[in-house]
Every structure is written in structure tokens, then in C-alpha cells.
Amino acid sequence: MSANAELxxxxxxxxxxxxxxxxxxxxxxxxxxxxxxxxVRVLLLPEGLIAREASDPYYAAKxxxxxxxxxxxxxxxxxxxxxxxxxxxxxxxxDTVSVSGVADDxxxxxxxxxSSDDTRSANTxxxxxxxxxxxxxx
Numbered sequence: 001m002s003a004n005a006e007l008x009x010x011x012x013x014x015x016x017x018x019x020x021x022x023x024x025x026x027x028x029x030x031x032x033x034x035x036x037x038x039x040v041r042v043l044l045l046p047e048g049l050i051a052r053e054a055s056d057p058y059y060a061a062k063x064x065x066x067x068x069x070x071x072x073x074x075x076x077x078x079x080x081x082x083x084x085x086x087x088x089x090x091x092x093x094x095d096t097v098s099v100s101g102v103a104d105d106x107x108x109x110x111x112x113x114x115s116s117d118d119t120r121s122a123n124t125x126x127x128x129x130x131x132x133x134x135x136x137x138x
Contacts, residue, residue, distance in 0.1 A: 011040035017052040019059070024049055025074050028086070036082040045088030048123070049075075064091040064121035072126065072133065080131025087127050094120045 013031035017024050028045060035043045048060035050071050056062075065071045071090060079086050125137045 008041045009039050010042045010044065011035040011038070012044045014046060016054075017046055017048055017050075017060075019051050019053050021050050021065075021071055024051065025071070025078070028075070029078055032078050032082040032084060032086070036084055040084055042085045042087065045086060047089045049088050049090050060091045061121045061123070064093045067092045067124060067126075067133075067136070072128075075126070075128050076131045076133060079128045083130070085127060085129035085134075087125070089123050089125045091121045092124045094122050 011031075013028065013035070015027050015031070028049070031045075032043055050065055051060060051063045053059035067090075075086055075090075122138045126133055127135045
């Protein structure tokens, strides 16, 4: 490693995502607060962050939110409040085509041809840094 290389501290928040999105956000808030105390720059989160049920493998897909909805908005606030990047997946409605902070152009946003009443979901990997969603992948 060169003398000029920057080391980035990465943390993993492994927890059982539950059925209540607010409880899951509270858990993420706690992990982010603790990570920030230890100078973590990137916090990796579990899959299906919004809601899960152990006895129903399709629960997360049945309870999506818009990518620009309240869950991701709170992840953005947590990222900004603690000065770290968050990475994880959320189940989103497929009609969502943009999120605050991500340019709405063809190079960064997958355009989904869907009607406004499309209720299908997608497992979307998001990167939120400094309170902005910097990228996403479906």
C-alpha cells in the first residue's frame, strides 16, 4: 500500500430486520451512531431493510415503499446526521424512477415502463452518503 493511500473504515450492522419499518430505522440509527463513534466511514446494512418476517419469505416484497418515500428519506437523514455512507437493500415499488440526490438521467436511473398503479416490487441496492442517495442498483 502506498503512503498516500486513504484507509476507509467499514462496519457491518447485522441485525434481524423485523416487520415494523420504524423499529428497523431505530436499529439502523443505533448502529450508525455507534459506527460514527468508531470513525466508520461506510456502514453495510442487511437485505430487505424496510420489513421482513421470518416465516414469510415474500414479506419484504409484499411491503415495498417508493424509493423517494419515508424509509429512504430517513436513511438519508441518518447518513447526514452521523457523517457516514449507508449501503443496503430496500424493496421498492417498480414505478419509482428517481430519489432525492440522484440525477434523473439515463446514466444513473433505470427507467421502468410501468403504470402509476404498478404494485410490483424490486429489491434495490442503495448507497446513501452525506444524506444523499448517490447510487442505486436493481
